[in-house]
Amino acid sequence: MMRAVTFFAEGRLREGTLTADAAGVRLVRGSASDDAARLDGIVTGAxxxxxxxxxxxxxxxxxxxxxxxxxxxxxxxxxxxxxxxxxxxxxxxxxxxxxxxxxxxxxxxxxxxxxxxxxxxxxxxxxxxxxxxxxxxxxxxxxxxxxxxxxxxxxxxxxxxxxxxxxxxxxxxxxxxxxxxxxxxxxxxxxxxxxxxxxxxxxxxxxxxxxxxxxxxxxxxxxxxxxxxxxxxxxxxxxxxxxxxxxxxxxxxxxxxxxxxxxxxxxxxxxxxxxxxxxxxAPLDPLRAGADLLLLPRGDPAGARRITPADLEA
Structure with a gap:
């Protein structure tokens, strides 16, 4: 499972890819493949x-x-x-x-x-x-x-x-x-x-x-x-x-x-x-191994919630 995302790190917005496997959800730097669906919102660390x-x-x-x-x-x-x-x-x-x-x-x-x-x-x-x-x-x-x-x-x-x-x-x-x-x-x-x-x-x-x-x-x-x-x-x-x-x-x-x-x-x-x-x-580094990841709908921290593998399902 994979989703293209915008994430916040080092004080600015960047493009990344969310993947999920048996170990959980992971964020990696860099754009997803052209056919990957986008997860709306901003991803941050806790x-x-x-x-x-x-x-x-x-x-x-x-x-x-x-x-x-x-x-x-x-x-x-x-x-x-x-x-x-x-x-x-x-x-x-x-x-x-x-x-x-x-x-x-x-x-x-x-x-x-x-x-x-x-x-x-x-x-x-x-x-x-x-x-x-x-x-x-x-x-x-x-x-x-x-x-x-x-x-x-x-x-x-x-x-x-x-x-x-x-x-x-x-x-x-x-x-x-x-x-x-x-x-x-x-x-x-x-x-x-x-x-x-x-x-x-x-x-x-x-x-x-x-x-x-x-x-x-x-x-x-x-x-x-x-x-x-x-x-x-x-x-x-x-x-x-x-x-x-x-x-x-x-x-x-x-x-x-x-x-x-x-x-x-x-x-x-x-x-x-x-x-x-x-x-x-001051969110923690979302690229760190095992990081807890948050999804901010419309970029709003008040609506932040933890990302789960279900967020990557079609």
């Missing part, structure tokens, strides 16, 4: 959610989802490592939230035991980052939420960034409260875990952010003024060429353990659609 909290959901649901890779940004490092080793999908993780003494979310009931680490000084920072590097983290997660308690001061946050760099680890920040998004970017974090929502940034501030950090979308978790702020900020961020990636903040409220349609709607409202939306979703 998507990436760049902001999840797997300790707060039933992670087993990922197996049947449209996600092939997730990045956990706040968990007990031993617990999340066990989840990652289970092999449901590819899991990268940051381990615990690193926050100031008494800082967010150290007082939150939803935070699992060991999912928050209060950092006291530079010596403490070096110790905790070293231990997290040994535990296999891919990111370091810091918190600057001035609306909910004390925050790491500039010197200590900068120390964390530099210590993380010594281990080859980028730093992602939860920035909330007036001026916090600008502050953490200035101090060297690589990514904001949430697109800025506390306030409407000026055009100059957005342009500076677009040149220095990436943003995780997480737009649909907001309402009212915060939602209006984040949509406006994201619209201008992508217009300035900023690197925006899809993230749902899975586990924050009743979120699906799957692609979040309301997040896709918010991204489109901010003008992120078409190939830009696919790039934000």
């Amino acid at each position: 998507f990436t959610d760049h902001h999840v909290h797997l300790q707060l959901v039933d992670a087993r649901g990922l197996v049947a989802s449209r996600l092939g890779r997730v990045i956990d940004l706040g968990a007990n490092v031993d617990a999340i490592r066990k989840i990652a080793l289970s092999g449901a999908v590819e899991v990268e993780y940051a381990g615990p939230f690193l926050t100031a003494v008494g800082g967010y979310p150290s007082d939150r009931e939803w935070a699992p035991e060991g999912a928050v680490r209060e950092v006291r000084d530079a010596v403490d920072a070096a110790a905790v980052i070293g231990s997290l590097a040994d535990a296999g983290v891919s990111w370091i997660k810091v918190v600057g939420n001035s609306d909910a308690g004390p925050v790491l001061d500039d010197a200590l946050l900068r120390t964390i960034v530099l210590e993380a760099a010594e281990h080859g680890l980028p730093v992602v920040a939860h920035a909330e409260g007036a001026g916090q998004a600008q502050r953490v970017a200035r101090l060297g974090v690589a990514r904001l875990a949430h697109s800025p929502f506390t306030e409407r940034l000026s055009d100059d501030e957005v342009e500076e952010q677009a040149a220095s950090v990436s943003w995780v979308s997480t737009m649909a978790v907001h309402e009212d003024e915060a939602y209006e702020n984040v949509v406006d900020n994201v619209r201008r961020f992508v217009a300035f060429g900023g690197d925006l990636v899809y993230g749902s903040d899975m586990g924050n409220g009743p979120t699906p353990v799957d692609l979040r349609d309301s997040e896709l709607e918010a991204l489109r409202e901010a003008g992120v659609e078409g190939l830009s939306l696919l790039r934000a979703l």
Whole structure:
């Protein structure tokens, strides 16, 4: 069985061929034979959610989802490592939230035991980052939420960034409260875990952010003024060429353990659609052996479903 298809890889659309045999469905690069029927839609690998909290959901649901890779940004490092080793999908993780003494979310009931680490000084920072590097983290997660308690001061946050760099680890920040998004970017974090929502940034501030950090979308978790702020900020961020990636903040409220349609709607409202939306979703390589393949009818990720051999039958 064979079908000609259009697929998305390496940031653009390409022509390929779907084949099916006893081992399953496989995508190969290059046009199919002239007499091969075409499967309408776009084929991709499974998507990436760049902001999840797997300790707060039933992670087993990922197996049947449209996600092939997730990045956990706040968990007990031993617990999340066990989840990652289970092999449901590819899991990268940051381990615990690193926050100031008494800082967010150290007082939150939803935070699992060991999912928050209060950092006291530079010596403490070096110790905790070293231990997290040994535990296999891919990111370091810091918190600057001035609306909910004390925050790491500039010197200590900068120390964390530099210590993380010594281990080859980028730093992602939860920035909330007036001026916090600008502050953490200035101090060297690589990514904001949430697109800025506390306030409407000026055009100059957005342009500076677009040149220095990436943003995780997480737009649909907001309402009212915060939602209006984040949509406006994201619209201008992508217009300035900023690197925006899809993230749902899975586990924050009743979120699906799957692609979040309301997040896709918010991204489109901010003008992120078409190939830009696919790039934000960062699908895994569909040409990789054994890759889970998705079919996007009319190229719409919201309608994505897994491809089966039945899709190739006449």
